[in-house]
Amino acid sequence: MANWLNSPASETQVTHGQRLWLYVFAGVIMTLLVLPTLVVIPMSFSDSQYLEFPPETWSLRWYRNYFESDEWMRATVTSLKVAVLTMLVATPIGVLAAYALHASKLPYIRAAFVMLLTPMMVPVVLIAIGAFYAYVKLQILYTITGLVLAHTILAIPLVVIVTGSALKSYDMNQENAARSLGAPRWMAFLTITLPQIRFAVVTSMLLSFLASFDEVVIAMFISGGDNPTLTRNMFNALRDQIDPTIAAISTIMVLITTLMMILAQLFGRGKS
Amino acid sequence: MTSAHLHAAGLRRDERMERWRLFGLGSPALLLVLVILVIPVGWLFYVSFIGADGNFSLENYERMIARKSYSRIFITTFQVSLLTTALCIVIGYPLAYFMSQLPTKWANLCLITVLLPFWTSLLVRTYAWLVLLQKQGLVNQWAISIGLWDEPLKFVHNMTGTLIGMVHIMLPFLILPVYGAMRSIDRDYMKAASNLGASPRRAFWTVFFPLSTPGLFAGSLMVFVLCLGFFVTPAVLGGGRVIMVSMKIVSNIELFVNWGAASALGVVLLVLTVIILWIASRFLKLEQMTGGGH
Numbered sequence: 001m002a003n004w005l006n007s008p009a010s011e012t013q014v015t016h017g018q019r020l021w022l023y024v025f026a027g028v029i030m031t032l033l034v035l036p037t038l039v040v041i042p043m044s045f046s047d048s049q050y051l052e053f054p055p056e057t058w059s060l061r062w063y064r065n066y067f068e069s070d071e072w073m074r075a076t077v078t079s080l081k082v083a084v085l086t087m088l089v090a091t092p093i094g095v096l097a098a099y100a101l102h103a104s105k106l107p108y109i110r111a112a113f114v115m116l117l118t119p120m121m122v123p124v125v126l127i128a129i130g131a132f133y134a135y136v137k138l139q140i141l142y143t144i145t146g147l148v149l150a151h152t153i154l155a156i157p158l159v160v161i162v163t164g165s166a167l168k169s170y171d172m173n174q175e176n177a178a179r180s181l182g183a184p185r186w187m188a189f190l191t192i193t194l195p196q197i198r199f200a201v202v203t204s205m206l207l208s209f210l211a212s213f214d215e216v217v218i219a220m221f222i223s224g225g226d227n228p229t230l231t232r233n234m235f236n237a238l239r240d241q242i243d244p245t246i247a248a249i250s251t252i253m254v255l256i257t258t259l260m261m262i263l264a265q266l267f268g269r270g271k272s
Numbered sequence: 273m274t275s276a277h278l279h280a281a282g283l284r285r286d287e288r289m290e291r292w293r294l295f296g297l298g299s300p301a302l303l304l305v306l307v308i309l310v311i312p313v314g315w316l317f318y319v320s321f322i323g324a325d326g327n328f329s330l331e332n333y334e335r336m337i338a339r340k341s342y343s344r345i346f347i348t349t350f351q352v353s354l355l356t357t358a359l360c361i362v363i364g365y366p367l368a369y370f371m372s373q374l375p376t377k378w379a380n381l382c383l384i385t386v387l388l389p390f391w392t393s394l395l396v397r398t399y400a401w402l403v404l405l406q407k408q409g410l411v412n413q414w415a416i417s418i419g420l421w422d423e424p425l426k427f428v429h430n431m432t433g434t435l436i437g438m439v440h441i442m443l444p445f446l447i448l449p450v451y452g453a454m455r456s457i458d459r460d461y462m463k464a465a466s467n468l469g470a471s472p473r474r475a476f477w478t479v480f481f482p483l484s485t486p487g488l489f490a491g492s493l494m495v496f497v498l499c500l501g502f503f504v505t506p507a508v509l510g511g512g513r514v515i516m517v518s519m520k521i522v523s524n525i526e527l528f529v530n531w532g533a534a535s536a537l538g539v540v541l542l543v544l545t546v547i548i549l550w551i552a553s554r555f556l557k558l559e560q561m562t563g564g565g566h
Contacts, residue, residue, distance in 0.1 A: 010373060011462035012472035026370035029363055030385040033443065036400035037392050039410065043403065051403050053410050093301045100298035106291050116301055119309055121549060123501025125518040126538040129525055130312030153308045156301050214393040216504050220522075231395055238399060238508050242406065250396040257391055 044247035094159025142225035155208035166200030320535035332536035353499035372454035429511025453487025
């Protein structure tokens with residue numbers, strides 16, 4: 001131990017001992033980053049009205065509460081439906097846009113690129129009230145279609161950035177070679193390019209799913225009626241009181257997120 | 273005209289055609305952003321200049337200057353955003369530095385602790401802090417039981433809670449670009465500085481730190497801009513005591529159905545964001561800001 005403390009830790013001959021404060025600090029911060037979410041999981045299995053840790057008596061009471069509530073179940077189904085549809089709409093549209101921006105040499109590319117990124121820069125509240133207004137006119141307020149469209153524009157910049165950076169490191173000459181051998185462009189893209197940017201596409205799908213599934217502010221305005229989302233209901237419940245059912249739902253949401261990440265790892269394993 | 277000329281013209285036409293066809297591939301995305309975002313936000317812009325009587329007026333903007341409650345909201349928003357950004361830098365920079373000094377394998381392991389919260393739902397994380405920090409929450413229980421303080425302290429439904437929650441949510445946005453920038457610094461530079469007689473501290477401040485500033489700048493900017501428009505965390509952890517611009521926009525619509533006032537606030541928020549991003553883009557490439565380190 002003493003040896004290690006006195007051994008050099010960096011190129012400038014600072015010893016591990018002199019850096020001890022940094023190690024302790026980093027350890028504390030990393031714990032604080034992860035712990036809050038993890039603590040909620042055991043709490044959700046408590047039998048008490050009041051959230052306690054560690055729970056004195058364990059039970060599935062709050063899970064039963066959640067699964068037996070029609071309202072929560074309907075919201076969950078809506079959220080999952082919207083997230084899957086957003087993923088299926090945003091990914092192909094975004095990949096096509098990223099490909100077009102990458103391959104095209106038109107001078108307006110930069111302008112188009114900036115416009116595709118605007119959903120990231122415009123404050124989400126503004127997008128929400130804008131969509132609310134537009135949906136009243138288009139008569140798609142409180143519909144699944146409306147939610148999917150709004151969440152899709154949130155997901156597009158993510159897809160464009162992730163796929164775009166993958167295309168940047170991909171050698172377009174491979175596709176050109178296929179085309180010079182007679183393959184139509186779409187075939188060259190599908191059989192040569194797409195398999196090589198596979199990881200980016202799978203990551204894009206994951207990001208689109210999560211962008212929609214976790215979204216709160218837009219859903220507050222344009223979901224409701226028969227189709228409120230899970231996050232909308234959760235947010236409203238949070239404003240009123242600390243209902244332990246939320247702990248159960250949080251645990252399930254963390255589970256879904258983790259599952260998605262594992263799936264993405266399994267299907268998207270590649271060079272990247 | 274020779275056949276070579278005709279051929280060249282044909283090729284040029286084909287190329288033009290292909291360019292436009294490619295542009296067509298990107299059009300669904302552009303169209304969607306146009307219809308769902310650009311046009312409605314444009315309309316909000318227009319509405320913000322319409323007074324209560326339906327004619328052109330600046331009353332929505334005048335109210336912002338005249339009423340104290342509005343200026344207080346802007347001050348709060350800037351306060352929260354600046355403090356959050358500063359805290360993220362103070363906490364995130366050393367952590368990123370720590371990770372950048374580790375062998376890649378260990379660094380990736382540590383990176384998981386940054387990515388995990390990044391992927392977890394914002395609402396879930398905000399809820400977790402609410403549970404931990406409330407009066408009978410874990411932090412108070414624990415601190416009282418080991419004698420750190422006697423009475424439960426108020427951590428939520430005020431500025432403290434808001435800042436704790438926001439810093440937790442924003443940290444990954446700072447750490448990832450900073451870490452990316454630090455990783456790409458050639459470690460031989462530090463060796464060289466040391467060889468030339470610089471003390472470790474001097475080598476760090478004159479060599480390492482300046483090279484990491486692009487990442488630090490990009491990360492801080494991202495955090496600040498995201499904070500300006502933040503809604504969920506201050507709404508839940510602030511408990512009505514911390515009112516930011518986005519929350520005022522929501523209450524203007526939900527409670528008062530005052531589209532003019534809400535739009536004007538939204539326009540100001542958007543213009544502020546654009547100005548900050550524009551200034552930043554003069555120093556940074558756009559890709560650096562959005563792509564970050566990862």
